Amino acid sequence: MNINTLNALPWQDAMRWFSQTCAAEKWASMMTDKRPYCDVANIQNHGKAVWETMEKDDLLQAFAAHPMIGDINSLRSKYASTRALAAGEQSGTADADEATLYALKEKNEAYLARHGFIFIICASGLPATTMLEALENRLNNSTEAELKNAAAEQIKITCLRISKAINS
The missing domain is CATH 1.10.3330.10 (Oxo-4-hydroxy-4-carboxy-5-ureidoimidazoline decarboxylase)
Structure with missing residues (x-):
């Protein structure tokens, strides 16, 4: 995957991509909505900022996806x-x-x-x-x-x- 492809993905496909990096649905949805991104650092910085807004249930949803x-x-x-x-x-x-x-x-x-x-x-x-x-x-x-x-x-x-x- 490259940045341009990620930015051009249909919403559902981008949501699925972000969900593979973090299973909190709210986080993945917000990250999908924030497109386009210019580089990896930009995605990571937005990811950190969005993560700070997550509530307990969102955290637990992400944690539950880990073995x-x-x-x-x-x-x-x-x-x-x-x-x-x-x-x-x-x-x-x-x-x-x-x-x-x-x-x-x-x-x-x-x-x-x-x-x-x-x-x-x-x-x-x-x-x-x-x-x-x-x-x-x-x-x-x-x-x-x-x-x-x-x-x-x-x-x-x-x-x-x-x-x-x-x-x-």
Whole structure:
């Protein structure tokens, strides 16, 4: 995809494209409406500004589109439409030992039970041990703090996906 093609797409197709970078429907709709864009940085800057206007339900909708960190079955099956853009985002878990993967699974389940949504981290380039450490550090935060933390991580992920999708 290039910028000119994105700008020229019919609304529904552009909406689908933006939804692959972030699953919050309101965000994707607003990003589609803000076209045309001049470059990747312009899309990312608008994306960040629009993301700041999202409400809790929008955040949760975006978070729900992610597989749990380290959940291999979920990585393979959940939201196949984002598979191409999400490829490699959790590659740090590929070489993790069984103990680390088990700890990620256990801590993720505890995080979900505590906060009501999965742990979100921009995992690109991070080893599994770093993801686990971040999960352990954030597990006992308040849910309000974690909504903010997860939202900050989500927009990092979204910006990476935009860059990857435009430059591919």
